[in-house]
Amino acid sequence: MRAQERLTATVSTKGQVVLPKAVRRILGWEAGTRLVVEEAEGGVLLKAARAFAETRPEDVFGCLAGEGPARSVEEMKAGVLAEAKRRHAGG
Numbered sequence: 001m002r003a004q005e006r007l008t009a010t011v012s013t014k015g016q017v018v019l020p021k022a023v024r025r026i027l028g029w030e031a032g033t034r035l036v037v038e039e040a041e042g043g044v045l046l047k048a049a050r051a052f053a054e055t056r057p058e059d060v061f062g063c064l065a066g067e068g069p070a071r072s073v074e075e076m077k078a079g080v081l082a083e084a085k086r087r088h089a090g091g
Helices: 021-029 073-090
Strands: 037-041 045-047
Touching: none
Parallel strands: none
Antiparallel strands: 037 045
């Protein structure tokens, strides 16, 4: 789609708007994409809705239950290294 190209859409009697295919293709918006509608100066702004609500680390810290005793940082590093070696050796 060229920058100078002017695309139009029509509002149906049900309030539905079909976005031009060129716009949907460029933005990767397929059928079922949820959009956020925001008022903007002179019109509206459409954005793809986030798949998950925005969170802060402190909102979710510690929400997963662990099993067994807590591990030290050294034990965790050793476990990550062992898994990386296992995956590398297998591939």
